[in-house]
Amino acid sequence: MTYIKEKGKVSIIIPVYNAERYLEECVNSILGQTYHDLQIILINDGSTDNSWKICQKLMKRDSRITIYSQKNSGVSVARNKGLELSDGQWIMFVDPDDILNLNMVAALLSKFNENRDIVACACYGFNSKRKITDHFFYGNRLFQLNKLDLYLQLMDSTYGQPGEVVTAIGVPWGKIYRRHFIEKNKLRFDPKLRRMQDNIFNMYAFYYARDIYYVDELLYMYRLDHISNYGDRNLKIFEKIFLPVIEARYNGLKKLHLFDNTQIYKGYINEAATCLSIIIKEKIMVGKKLGKVQNQIKLLSTKPRFKLLLEYQGIKNIQNKKIKLKILCIKYKLIWLYVLLYKLWKAK
Incomplete structure (x- = not known):
């Protein structure tokens, strides 16, 4: 158990959407923290269940709870509203179905010094059947000038992880951010992104942070129920x-001059190649005619975010051999061969 002197208020932002089943358990794990100077901000994002009623009930229980309700606008808008309403010196994000170790806030705050802008921790992934440990890196890590491992894990969730992978360092939860740092660098979540807006947020946060410390302690419990079969359910709108997301990644890496690093360039190439491969797979799966698929692939391949893939250096750095062959088919306009390969591999 970590006991520390009060280091200022921690604003904990929780976006809430149809979370009636677990919301109270989540908030109770925050109210029970050994560190008491908290502001708990519940942003109801147009829930259609009893979540808003639960928010109102919780606010009456503890004066540290602030609530706000908005029409359904997405998790980015909800988190940004939470930042707007926050008045703490420190910022945390928590998902409404997750659980915090009761010592989490104190443990992370104890690692801050005058130059440190972010402290992060490891997590458990859990559901009713199992509990998995997820250590994002081997042991405690300090990131100052060299943040390469952070960037690479943003693009490849398995990179640097010593065991089973539940999620990766790009999540917004399991961290405390210095509020002044967020405001100084005008960090916000992009409402245009339906997925991975947290990952892109942290790409900028990691870049601008003076000092980031990763505590290899399992202090956050991440509920897995809602992520089951996500890819299968969303393939048609992938x-x-x-x-x-790829557009935001490309623009961000370019703006921050991170493409100058060979490993980051390779990381982007492989992330973008995987994305393009899945998009084309979806087009083939829905049975579109070859001519239409060819036109759509041609259009996609002219986008700046994918043009890098079709260059010699880009194709050379694609690690997955099947994806590399598919990208070669696109480069040389052999879409019929791409479709044939897809069907052959699918039949195996």
């Missing part, structure tokens, strides 16, 4: 969901 392009709408993930093309904007």
